[in-house]
Amino acid sequence: MAVPRGITLIVGGGYHGKSTLLEALQSGVYNHIAGDGREFVLADDTAVKLRAEDGRCIRNVDITLFINDLPNGKDTAAFSTENASGSTSQAAGVVEGMEAGCRLFLIDEDTSATNFMVRDEFMQQVISREKEPITPFLERARGLYEQAGASTILVAGSSGAFFHIADRVIQMDCYRPVDITERVKGLCAQREAPAMGAPAFRMPRGERTMPAFAAAREGDARGGRGGRDGGRRHGHGDGCRGYDAGRDERGQGGGRRGRDGRGDRDGGARGRERLKVRSQGRDAFSLGKENVDVRFVEQIADSEQTAALAHLLRYGLERFADGACPLTEAVERLFAVLEREGWAPFCGSFVPCGLAKPRKQEVFAALNRFRGGMGGGARGGEMDGAKDSDR
Template sequence: MKSSDELRQILKRIDHKSYGFYKDLAGGYNFGEYQLFIDHVQGDPFATPSRVRFVVERKFHQFPSRLYDEKCKKVALEDYLLRLLNRNIRAAEQRGMGSGKSGTITTCRPGQEMLERTAVAIGDKLEARIEVGFPARGRTILSDEMEKILFGLLPQIAERTFYYARLRQEELERRMELAVDQQAIAKELQLKKLVAFVADGSILPRLSGVSDLPMKDGIPFTSPESLRVEMNLPYHGRIQGMGIPRGITVITGGGYHGKSTLLRALEAGVYPHIPGDGREYVVTDATALKIRAEDGRCIHHCNISPFISHLPGGQNTDDFITENASGSTSQAANVIEGIEAGAKTLLIDEDTSATNFMIRDALMAKLVTDDKEPITPFIRRIRSLYEDAGISTVIVIGSSGDYLSVADTVLQLDHYRVKDVTARARELCRMENAQVRQQEEPFPQLLFERRLRAGGSGQHERDARGRRDDIKIKTGGRDYVMINHETIDLRYLEQLTDNGQTAALGYMMRIAIQQLLGGNRTVRQVVEHLYSLIDKNGIQSIVPPNYPAGHAVLPRPQEFYQCLNRYRLLK
């Protein structure tokens, strides 16, 4: 490793030379309390900024091991340091150092969730990754400006971020305690046989449709007495709130009264949230998966026969394949694939579902008899899905009243306030003689042994079969990931919450393609292999040194299954 003095000498040597000479800076430099690595140098001032990494030995950072001796605490500590790093970058950054992106300093910008990220990682060493725009005028190197960054701004940022003794230790301790409490709630869900917990006082509404911040003056959540549960958390102590039991839960109410707001809070509850979010103590079964219709998606060898018995033309629904699914076939596949992905709770909103998949009323059943209708609607499977497969459902209903007859729990939203109206719903069902109009069959025990390979023709096949180093990754926010020339549409994966999760999916697909081509593994084996690799070596182990698609944020296995299932080159 070179010294910081050698870095100064290189800067003097390349001053006012063409931009390409900046590549001479690549490598590691010792700055005493930290090491600075220049991992990737941008090609010109207008290109994506250069990749730079801080490394701080434990003897210097001095964070007590008790702050990261559990996974939940480690993620919370890394998240805290990343947010602090962002604040200190904004305080120190000086733009206007030259052309293009000269002088810009950025890193991963987290949302409201505490997630495992590559941007900051702590263990024996503390590592932090940032991007720096190397200064130039036109394509001429400005070493004086670069020296200000390397020997002025970056040391200032490091000093304010990476050393335990210089931080607000009480604030950091509170963050660790929250993470432990959130983990305790997740464990209580299992013990109390709940799919979710929503603490009294939570603020569920968001500021706007494009902001995940809590709504100012939002109505605090209050649990109905019949569903109120109490937990005793390690640090918070006694906490009360609504426990949603396993089984079938229907959420109903008038339009704009908060039904979808509650469901979105449950969707987000699979992740821990930061203090001040309003949903810190909203915790959902970690495997819970949002299911919806998704017209036009591809489907690979999926057994949708529990919902679709036959199709015109004799198409096999036991082994269904299509490049352009309908609303009902896509939602059926999403349910079956969710089961394969290990989801124990399904979250469904009537508004984003295919009507003919969800329900068929009595009048239509008389006109189109069961022997003429290939679709077994979800309402006729929802009970056996729970009783035979152990999968709960939380469903928002505004107009399909038949779901009241199969519900274990019925919640009504009235001006964002929750009422337990289960008894009233059952009374109405008895008065109207409402019942599911076909005897349900047991939900079948499905085998998930799909063995996939990458396929295609021409350029696409060459893309799929290239070495992993040749596979290029590009992302578009949370909307898509592109593997070379093939785009995977992720717009309907509604529980993706961070752009970095899309980048991570790209990096994971990059490895998975090679795994699929190199061995006779099932989809489940590929997913388990990747996540065991990440558990053992950290999320950094799946990311190339220059992380071309951006910082990676770990998605859940459920989202990786969904991404893999939407890759059209798989056969």
């Protein structure tokens, strides 16, 4: 069964396989081993599993598609918080996914924030629209597809409102998918569609930059050995636009090796005092003193990908964390170096075994969850440590 682009619902009774199918689709972004059965479930290789993620950080994200007119007057066009609520984290996840080139969002109603997904008509009558800052996903899904090119596959089990916007409806019946689109459309024709009053769709604005993370340049202040070109500071001039991505960590370009001429096991020259990398299984890693929690980035396949993410982020933070380098450009440069030179520029003379290449979408996700520098330099929407708008 092929599912075309657009908005697709997966429905069915409890325990009939709705979430199981979605989990298969989220793994379908990767190549599989022929004959193991999984090759029968494939998905667009840019697909992103979207979910609520209470407590995650958000940095300068334009979430005005979904959240506006907060009662505390905070700006949502460049929104930052260290402690996001479910709906705000999911709104940011959509915009961050678009930034990462996502063409398909995978959503399970069970792991989503209810007030982000839908507001029924009775609730709209009790709480008028002008008193509700959140525009639900129900009212944005069509615009995301038609104007941003991002399709949606949604597991729905409690609200029938999504039937009215769906292009395709698949019922899971004892783990077998059945196309019931025509029957659902006939039923929808007999019922009044939910009221839609969302503001006009507008693409998120602005190009986000790499965070200005001072710790990434501490080696310069202590040892004076580090730099992009054998002595220049990491964050010089025009940020990553001026960086020669062809230079690696093996001594080319000057000043790259340790005091004794050998790279250390942490993948960098001792004179530069690189950020220490520690992988904590599949769910987290640390860079220096900063922990990066990726347990809810569900398309990370294994701990080897998490370890690779740690090395990729360290490389990016040490070179591009000047507060001026566009985030998308930094990620493109990371993958250009990886494709051309392999893991040595990221790990130094000792390349650990067991590194697995992640997708660009997971690199974006890890960068978006890196909290370094959140204490200062946020340009708007700070929530002063409190839970944000929908609490």
